[in-house]
Amino acid sequence: MKCRVCREPAIIDVPRHNANFCAPHFLDMCRKQVRKAIDDFEMLQSDDRILVAVSGGKDSLAIWDMLIDLGYSADGLYIGLGIGEYSDVSGEYARSFANERGLHLVEISLRDDYGYDVPTATRATRRVPCSACGMSKRHLFDKAAIDGGYTVLVTGHNLDDEAAVLYGNTLRWELPYLARQLPTLPARNGFPKKVKPLVRLSERETAAWCIVRGIDYLVDECPMAAGNRHLGFKEALNTIETQSPGTKTAFYLNFVDKVAPLLSAFALGDDVVLAPCARCGAPTTGEICAFCHLVETASAHEPVPVELVTGRGARRR
Amino acid sequence: MKVLLRNPRRELDIAGPRRVHALLNDLQLNRESHLVIRNGTLVASDEELSADDVVEIRPVISGGAQ
Numbered sequence A: 001m002k003c004r005v006c007r008e009p010a011i012i013d014v015p016r017h018n019a020n021f022c023a024p025h026f027l028d029m030c031r032k033q034v035r036k037a038i039d040d041f042e043m044l045q046s047d048d049r050i051l052v053a054v055s056g057g058k059d060s061l062a063i064w065d066m067l068i069d070l071g072y073s074a075d076g077l078y079i080g081l082g083i084g085e086y087s088d089v090s091g092e093y094a095r096s097f098a099n100e101r102g103l104h105l106v107e108i109s110l111r112d113d114y115g116y117d118v119p120t121a122t123r124a125t126r127r128v129p130c131s132a133c134g135m136s137k138r139h140l141f142d143k144a145a146i147d148g149g150y151t152v153l154v155t156g157h158n159l160d161d162e163a164a165v166l167y168g169n170t171l172r173w174e175l176p177y178l179a180r181q182l183p184t185l186p187a188r189n190g191f192p193k194k195v196k197p198l199v200r201l202s203e204r205e206t207a208a209w210c211i212v213r214g215i216d217y218l219v220d221e222c223p224m225a226a227g228n229r230h231l232g233f234k235e236a237l238n239t240i241e242t243q244s245p246g247t248k249t250a251f252y253l254n255f256v257d258k259v260a261p262l263l264s265a266f267a268l269g270d271d272v273v274l275a276p277c278a279r280c281g282a283p284t285t286g287e288i289c290a291f292c293h294l295v296e297t298a299s300a301h302e303p304v305p306v307e308l309v310t311g312r313g314a315r316r317r
Numbered sequence B: 001m002k003v004l005l006r007n008p009r010r011e012l013d014i015a016g017p018r019r020v021h022a023l024l025n026d027l028q029l030n031r032e033s034h035l036v037i038r039n040g041t042l043v044a045s046d047e048e049l050s051a052d053d054v055v056e057i058r059p060v061i062s063g064g065a066q
């Protein structure tokens, strides 16, 4: 196999582009895709103050690295979720990435700062782990961006993430969710602008970026992810992708281009009236926001170790 | 060859030589969700792995619903 650009030996085949690349030209392809996403979807401006949500996994470290590589300046935000060893190790990867490159990483700990962790919240709310976890992350990312004076919040969602969510929402025709599934969400109602510059790169490509660039990231999976619906959707799409490369790209990008604009009338939220949460000041429809309710419930519960809410100890998935 | 797999971490001994795509097929692993690494470097899918290679097959799918 030879690189499409220079005919030197290739290190990776990218079937959806029907192309193979050597290391330098693979990196170029990734940069171009990210550049195109940023430009097409009006994600970033050169004077933006950028905050990247960093988990210590491949996607968030790859996008942080790429933004710096493309000449942006960006700080990182890491949230300690308290998911046992997984969280300890992921924090180390995030910290050493930042330290080695002289980048600024803001850290929040659910346990130290809010009195709970994800396993405890899972047990206390009797919901699937990703529900309390996702809600906590969204709230704290938004809050850190607004409080820190950042103009845009970047997340590491890649093509596979977005295609899987789109697939799930389409199977159920969740119109309000579909209407909001966009790579750029403008600032509104006290929420920061949010962008996903990796939507034109697959997971395999963001992982390859890290390997080629020598970025150490946490390969092991969150122990609470096993068996969630989202993983099943990714597998299903990858089975189709293997048979007809480019399907995931077309499914997602054509949705954004052709279908999402038709759905804007179904988007919830633009017309609802939000007022500041009486406790934390975040925009909410009630008096107290959902995050403050979660903090109240979860911090009152005795701490639950992660082993009790995964595998055999789990009550529900 | 020695093959390191992740999630969970385990090691297999596989008779070589074998091409990368054939190895993934043998192990019923989807090429969209795995990368093969030898000595810290990615190996393209048509490349031949020899009997004394040590390779890692790294899954690239992450799970969070967010």
Ligand code: SF4
Binding pocket: A081, A118, A129, A130, A131, A133, A134, A222, A223, A224, A225, B063, B064, B065, B066
């Ligand atoms: S997999 Fe679920 S529980 Fe684990 S970090 Fe992601 S959202 Fe949180």
Ligand SMILES: [Zn+2]
Binding pocket: A003, A004, A005, A006, A007, A008, A021, A022, A023, A024, A025
């Ligand atoms: Zn090349």
Ligand SMILES: [Zn+2]
Binding pocket: A277, A278, A279, A280, A281, A282, A288, A289, A290, A291, A292
């Ligand atoms: Zn609140």
